[in-house]
Structure formats: C-alpha cells, structure tokens
Amino acid sequence: MAPPTHTTTAQAALQGTGAIGADLDLTLIDTRAATAHALHAVNDRCEEAIDVAAFVARLGPPIRQELARWVPADRIPRAVEVFRDCFVEEGIDHLEPLPGALDLVAAVAARGRRFVVVTSRVPRVAQAALTNCAIEASVVVGVDKAPAISSHRVAVYLGDHELDMEAARHAGVPGVGVTTGSHRADELLRAGAVWVVDDLTEAAELVGW
Numbered sequence: 001m002a003p004p005t006h007t008t009t010a011q012a013a014l015q016g017t018g019a020i021g022a023d024l025d026l027t028l029i030d031t032r033a034a035t036a037h038a039l040h041a042v043n044d045r046c047e048e049a050i051d052v053a054a055f056v057a058r059l060g061p062p063i064r065q066e067l068a069r070w071v072p073a074d075r076i077p078r079a080v081e082v083f084r085d086c087f088v089e090e091g092i093d094h095l096e097p098l099p100g101a102l103d104l105v106a107a108v109a110a111r112g113r114r115f116v117v118v119t120s121r122v123p124r125v126a127q128a129a130l131t132n133c134a135i136e137a138s139v140v141v142g143v144d145k146a147p148a149i150s151s152h153r154v155a156v157y158l159g160d161h162e163l164d165m166e167a168a169r170h171a172g173v174p175g176v177g178v179t180t181g182s183h184r185a186d187e188l189l190r191a192g193a194v195w196v197v198d199d200l201t202e203a204a205e206l207v208g209w
Helices: 007-015 032-046 052-057 063-067 073-089 101-110 123-132 145-151 162-171 185-190 201-208
Strands: 019-022 115-118 139-141 154-159 175-178 195-197
Touching (some): 007 154, 007 175, 007 195, 019 101, 073 123, 115 145, 145 154, 145 162, 162 175
Parallel strands (some): 019 115, 019 154, 115 139, 175 195
16 A cells, blocks of 8 residues: 555665554454453353444443443453453463564564554453463553553554554554554554555565565
C-alpha cells in the first residue's frame, strides 16, 4: 500500500539501534481463539452472558475494561480470575504467532537489539502466550502503554489497534500499524500511525538489513 509522508521515520527507527516495541494481541500473536475459549468458560462457570463474538472483535483494550460491558462491577473480579486462569491453562493451545512475528524477533536478536512487548495483558498471561509461541522478549510490560514505551526507550512501536498508535504518538515515537487485527489502514493512520503494513514481514526485513 502507498506509504504516508512520514514512512521513512518508522523505517529509520526499524533499521536503527534502539529498542523495538510491539503489542501482543493480534500484532504478534493471534489470540482470538484463546480469548473466545476463556470467555466461554466465564459464561459457563460464572453464569454470565458475554457476547463472545463482539468481545473478540474489539480486542485491544484491557480485559477488565471490556468485561465491564457485560459483567456487573461486583462480579468482575471473579470473571477476570476465571478468564485469566482459563486463558493460560486451556486457551494457550489455541494461540498462533502471526505472519512475520518470529522473523521480527529473530531479526531483532540478530542485531543485538532489545525487543519490548507492551501489552494491556497482565505480564504473567502475556509471558505465557509468548513462551507458547516461541517469542522471546527482552521485557514484557503490562501497564499503560505510552509511559511504558517511553520508560523502556522504545524507538518504534508496532500495533494493530488505534490505541496502540495513540500510545506511540503520546510517547513521541513512530507508530507502525499492522492490519492483522480489526482496524483498517485508514483507521490506524487517523489514530497516528506513520506507516501501515499488512503484517510484520516487511518490518522484520527492514530490521534485518
């Protein structure tokens, strides 16, 4: 697809020496099936009525925040507990690395650079997902994204969601949008992406140059 005006900013950062940051869900790993499996468990075990398809279609915001759309406030802690336990213990087998993810990680390691995963998932769940998909990160951060991107000196941040691009913009680094999630290229560009790619393959090639 045609690159926006500031594409070279992202390309330079990918080919530089700084840390590379990436979102987890639908950027590095396809977590849709695992998330759906865990949500069905919440419905069954907690007697909730979460619209699983609608929830999965919105992946990106924190799980607790999304659960609040369907679960009363006093029952959210139990729903979160069941969701996370089921995701790690049963849903983990449904995870798949997305195209280019393993190549990107390998290219970053070969260049001796740091690979920072900044996600809305709690670290233990994110680390379990990464380990299952053979993705090694220098650090996994599960906090507000913009401050984490800044504090870990990330030079460029890749993500599939509008919130990822907003976080990169607030952190003052170029955001690379990836259309492996539910957001189109134009939506990611409006949210602040300086470059949008179909998957991580091209970014991996640039890091490896």
